[in-house]
Amino acid sequence: MSDQTDDTPAETDDQSPDSADNSGKRTAGFDAPHETSGQYLNHRLNAMRAGELGALPIIIGLIGIAIVFGMLEEQFLTARNFTNLLLQMAPISFLAIGVVFILLIADGEVVSIDLSVAFVAAVGGTVLVLLQRPNDPGWPWWACILAAIAVTTAIGLLHSLIITKLGIPSFITTLAGLLVWSGVVLMLTTQFSSAGTIRIQDDTLVGLASNFLPDWLGWSIGVAVVIVYAAAQLTRMRSRQQRGLNAKPLAIVLGQIVAVAAITLGAVSIANSDRGVPQVTVTLAVFLAFWTFIASKTAFGRHIYAVGGNDEAARRAGINVDGVRIAVFMVNGFMAGVGGIILVSRLRSVATNTGGGNLLLNVIAAAVIGGTSLFGGHGRVVSAFYGALVITSIQNGMDLLGMASGTKFVVTGIVLLLAVLIDSVSKRRRSARGLA
Amino acid sequence: MSENAAADGESLLSCRGASKAFGAVHALYKVDFDVRAGEVMALVGDNGAGKSTLIKGVVGIYPFDEGDIYFDGQRVKINNPRAAASLGIEVVYQDLALADNLDVVANMFLGREQVHNRVVLDELAMEHRSREVLESLSVTTLQSVRQVVAGLSGGQRQAVAVAKAIMWDSKLVILDEPTAALGVAQTRQVLDLLRRLADQGFGVVFISHNLHDIFEVADRVTVLRLGQQVGVIDRARATQQEVVELITAGELAYVPGMEESADQ
Structure with missing residues (x-):
């Protein structure tokens, strides 16, 4: 389900399916609870190779x-x-x-x-x-x-x-x-x-x-969107950590928030330099x-x-x-x-x-x-x-x-x-x- | 059926004199079938021996024409699949019925999603519970319960299907040829899983053609032949050869053709 692609960190097996089967040695449970950013990106890359392309x-x-x-x-x-x-x-x-x-x-x-x-x-x-x-x-x-x-x-x-x-x-x-x-x-x-x-x-x-919206309203909506997005991402990450579930690494979440902020506010700024949003x-x-x-x-x-x-x-x-x-x-x-x-x-x-x-x-x-x-x-x-x-x-x-x-x-x-x-x-x- | 033929006290599920006819064909004829809690009961028989018909009767897809079902000591009527599910009888079908595009959690809760405020999916609670159930089955080869089912191996899919079946207060789990499409290592996983289910107190019915698998995991074996039960065998005291003989030449209490004419 690709609408979960962004939300689900360890989406794909990092090994081939065959090797996953004879891994009786791995008894610790499912997810490594604290993934590093590097591991996270690695998982995403593997997911893409396996056909989960997302927005790329x-x-x-x-x-x-x-x-x-x-x-x-x-x-x-x-x-x-x-x-x-x-x-x-x-x-x-x-x-x-x-x-x-x-x-x-x-x-x-x-x-x-x-x-x-x-x-x-x-x-x-x-x-x-x-x-x-x-x-x-x-x-x-x-x-x-x-x-x-x-x-x-x-x-x-x-x-x-x-x-x-x-x-x-x-x-x-x-x-x-x-x-x-x-x-x-x-x-x-x-x-x-x-x-x-x-x-x-x-x-x-x-x-x-x-x-078109007046400039101030365009900015307000843009800022509100960024705040809501950031709050949603951070609460989500925290509640997952509290339940001991695998959460996205903080660096990745912050990176995504910065990207969304840059795109949203950049778009508002460009639109406002013309007729507005x-x-x-x-x-x-x-x-x-x-x-x-x-x-x-x-x-x-x-x-x-x-x-x-x-x-x-x-x-x-x-x-x-x-x-x-x-x-x-x-x-x-x-x-x-x-x-x-x-x-x-x-x-x-x-x-x-x-x-x-x-x-x-x-x-x-x-x-x-x-x-x-x-x-x-x-x-x-x-x-x-x-x-x-x-x-x-x-x-x-x-x-x-x-x-x-x-x-x-x-x-x-x-x-x-x-x-x-x-x-x-x-x-x-x-x-x-x-x-x- | 008479009362003295009723279930022996220790059985979780008892079918007494179960019969089912499709037109003139007796698909099942006066079959007795018992499963105890905590045992793996294998159900074997040649093609057309009535294995599927017996199971479909137990889960209410094709209710028996005659005969009684006792579950947990109570006499019960199972006229539709919902009735079976509410008693705690779950079936894992051969084709598994998993949605490939959904992850493990979504599949385990499919159709019975947990929500808060009546609207929003409670993903955290569902993920938590899924992990609990899978861990209780010692299914540890899954990388993540958020993995999409398409990416799982056959054995892992079987494990997810079984976990899905036992999550809802079920007592009896019926598996229809769970190892038919699996390789050696994955078959091993599934057999271990069946054993663990029984050890945890579930009644397990294991339908299979593979006597080798059956002798690895089953406690008892019920043999069907031409719609009749021709023997219930204690695995520890039998050989595969004896089971094969029952499957192919077990003695029939009622000879089908004779029965028809006697009725008329």
């Missing part, structure tokens, strides 16, 4: 992207472009969070996927836009948001019932959904507007994806934190990973496997609603082609590039953010260079293929380790 490919990828585009185009590494990037990546990130959950419950050889997510998001966005039209019916902004999310969550429920109760694979169900929901968007937008475009007039709704970035951080908590700290999250790892084991353990699948599709529907709201807010309107184009592929690519396995059971919520950052940076860079649409498609496709390749190689490594 992403970090390498982002550095590569920064170097290549930074050399080719001087505009790329500017504060202006950084805040643009944060705005551009938002809709993809929200949708990819839901898709991560869908990919996690893939069972065995059958991939679990949602091909309809972009158009479901567009349906949510359309509901929002239609309801906010002044006096027609002119709902308050918050009611529009709730209605949009309720509709997309219900669509997720509908898909999941077809998949679990009628036994139709998610691939086919959501392929049908892709057509159906794109048709619904087309019908609604043309029904209520002869031009096929309906504008958002509510300021709050427009602001969702385009407002986008409000939507903070919203995204809240959703990432919430779903990460659900996935890694609750029994429900544990069951999601179990279903994705071995659905038969989950069933025998008394887990309601269909119930988990239904809930996951509803989570995805919920996030499609949130993403759809951000999408139309960013466009300031909904149109006949909203949710079309390469949005769907970008979303799925983001989840996979971020490190969520297509084979189920492996991946973290934050991979939605990583992947969206990579794919948006590449497209943003190519846009700045004035590349043709055709070239952009080809490059994006190759990057996706590369990510799937990394996924399948690390899966092979993981299972080679398991066969021992």
Whole structure:
């Protein structure tokens, strides 16, 4: 379960599985309770060799992207472009969070996927836009948001019932959904507007994806994030030590806190030197934190990973496997609603082609590039953010260079293929380790 | 069955006259089967002899058509797996049912996670308890209970599956061919584990085809043939040859074809 990769120090055997078996001599128990930093890093390195790559490919990828585009185009590494990037990546990130959950419950050889997510998001966005039209019916902004999310969550429920109760694979169900929901968007937008475009007039709704925080608020939130992270890491380390359990070495924990502080405060500082931290970035951080908590700290999250790892084991353990699948599709529907709201807010309107184009592929690519396995059971919520950052940076860079649409498609496709390749190689490594 | 056929006092589990038919086929016919606390009872028989059917009856997957089950001296009805689990009967299946992508702790508590405040997983408590249970079984070859199960050897996986089974106040542990897929060293580990379980007072049922393994670890051997129990042998007073003879040619109390016609 890769969302534990960062949390679990001695993840991997430091010996080959064979030698672990005839080690009757080692009778002292399990973990060496006080690992040194060197031993810890050694374990992590071994875990990576064994296919638990964590965020490493992403970090390498982002550095590569920064170097290549930074050399080719001087505009790329500017504060202006950084805040643009944060705005551009938002809709993809929200949708990819839901898709991560869908990919996690893939069972065995059958991939679990949602091909309809972009158009479901567009349906949510359309509901929002239609309801906010002044006096027609002119709902308050918050009611529009709730209605949009309720509709997309219900669509997720509908898909999941077809998949679990009628036994139709998610691939086919959501392929049908892709057509159906794109048709619904087309019908609604043309029904209520002869031009096929309906504008958002509510300021709050427009602001969702385009407002910037004042500098002081950006700094305060940045500092608060660092403090919360540091407190969580240190309490965790202390309580593990008190229970006599293997804890991360202090030097490593401090190193991680410094790294998080540097990245967070650095990002705030860069954003503030332009227009400030986008409000939507903070919203995204809240959703990432919430779903990460659900996935890694609750029994429900544990069951999601179990279903994705071995659905038969989950069933025998008394887990309601269909119930988990239904809930996951509803989570995805919920996030499609949130993403759809951000999408139309960013466009300031909904149109006949909203949710079309390469949005769907970008979303799925983001989840996979971020490190969520297509084979189920492996991946973290934050991979939605990583992947969206990579794919948006590449497209943003190519846009700045004035590349043709055709070239952009080809490059994006190759990057996706590369990510799937990394996924399948690390899966092979993981299972080679398991066969021992 | 008559009362005088009831369990002898020392047995943890007693099946008396257990029968199960699938259509016209008698998969089990009036089988008596006893397991004492603190012993390893091996269950042997050729393919189709009824080993699985007997176990499935005991754990309530396919309840017996006829016959009585006594557990801990009480007459009990086991009509579904939950009833068996609540009595303290746990099965470790051949395919183990572990989730490869989860670590040892997560697997041991799968479906019965401990939480605080009704929401948050109590990882520390679960990790602590997992270590206690594994240590009580003297499973010391695990590097860490936070290791992902995919990285474990066959013997280690078996140990985790057994630990998972005994963690919930269980009294009887049934292992379905636990050594079938293991090499020599790992088989050794599992056999030692079975012995320790019995020494700690658990009743252990060990299903296997491998007489060599059985003679290493079992206290008694129950032999099934064509759905009937053809002998219960004290391992110390028997040879492998005698067991083989029972498996292949044990005397049947009821000849299947005859029984059918007699009924009609």
